[in-house]
Amino acid sequence: MTPDCKPRCPRTGNHPDGSHLRTALDLAAAGVPPLPLRRGKVPFGNCRTCADGSCGGRPNMKSAGPCRCPAPCHAWAAATTDPSVLTSPAWAMAWRQAEAVAYHPGGAGLTVVDLDNAAAVAWARETLPTTRIVPTTRGEHWIFQGAMRSANAVRPGVDVKSLMQYARWLGPGDGHMLALPPAVRALVVKEDTTPARGGVVSSVPARATWDRTVAAGCRHTERYVRTGLERGLAKVRGHAESGAGSQAFGVARFLAAQHAQCPGPCGLDAMGEEIVAAAVLVGVPEPYARRAVNNGLEAASERAT
Ligand SMILES: [Zn+2]
Ligand SMILES: [Zn+2]
Ligand SMILES: [Zn+2]
Known part of the structure; x- marks a missing residue:
């Protein structure tokens, strides 16, 4: 369940000969499903069959499909503890070109609170119980036992990476791993479960905008997503008199379906x-x-699964 293997470099967690595959096999043996990352520390792109969506996606994806592609396609969804897959010819090329190793925290029953910078780390030290901590380039990964829904930017500089996500493997870290506390679960709560706030309803919600940085696992181009989103927003704005609410529903469902x-x-x-x-x-x-x-958004994902 826990990445307790002791790779040789305490800083990167990688084997000194640079063999990402050996690091991956160590992780797999500890029950942590790894995947290779290419230049830019992102997952390898999908093969031709998987890229056009005709494969339908892997069975463990939100939109479950029958894909059994032998290559490391579909990012986190390809991560596996099966050594015969990790050492297969289809993965061998990826390991040779890999620049880093990642893992699927949810697949190992783990949650990574990814703290991007010093301010985020300071927030965690004040707010969360101290668990196993892995230093990252500019911040820290706080690792908890237990899986949950993932979400990006739950606070400035804070991502929650667990189910349907990958995290960089940067070594086993230090400290005793705690069970996922309510404070972390509370970071990812559906809006409609929070009680309605009294007071001003006419205020514009906090500005959050879509860009590539929140869509690491999207197979569409930025231009495609942005164009679709702008078209949807125009539809909502065009219904100022009435029906903007149901337009918002329809636009959200339509856009979410594009990412099934x-x-x-x-x-x-x-x-x-x-x-x-x-x-x-x-x-x-x-x-x-x-x-x-x-x-x-929910309607689109329910239809897809
Ligand atoms: Zn593929
Ligand atoms: Zn596929
Ligand atoms: Zn997408």
Whole structure:
């Protein structure tokens, strides 16, 4: 369950001969499913069959499909503890070109609170119980036992990486690993489960915008996503008189469906925020706009699974 293997370099966790495959096999033996990262520390692109979506995606993806591609396609969804897959010819080329090793925390029953910078680390030290900590380039990974839904940017500089996500493997870290505390679960809560805030409903929600940085696992181009999103926002704005709420629902569902085949994350939460903001600007009460958008995003994912 835990990445307790002791790789040789205490800093990177990699074997001194630079063999990412050996690091991966160590992780797999400890029950942690690894995957190779290419230049830029991102997953390898999908093969031709998987790239056009005709494979349908892997069975463990949100939009479960029958893909059994032998290559490390579909990012986190390809991560496996099966040594025969890790050492297969289809993966061998990826390991040779790999620049880093990642793992699928959710697949190992783990959650990584990824703290991007010193301010985020300071926040964690004040707020979260101290668990196993792995130093990263500019911040820290705090690792907890237990899997949960992942979400990017739950606070400035803080991502929660668990199910349907990958995290860089930077060594086993130090400290006793705690069970996932409520404080971490609370970082990722669906909006509609929080009680309605009293007071001003006409205020525009906090600005969150979609960009490539929140969509590491999206297989579409930035231009494609942005164009679709702008078209949807225009639709919502065009219904200032009435029906903007149901437009928001329809636009959210339509946009989310476009990403049914992506390994994710695609930044759907950020897209949702933009739709909520557009609806509020034309007079839809924020709680209603949020519910409409969340329902739209959910409707798309339910249909896909
Ligand atoms: Zn493939
Ligand atoms: Zn595939
Ligand atoms: Zn996508």
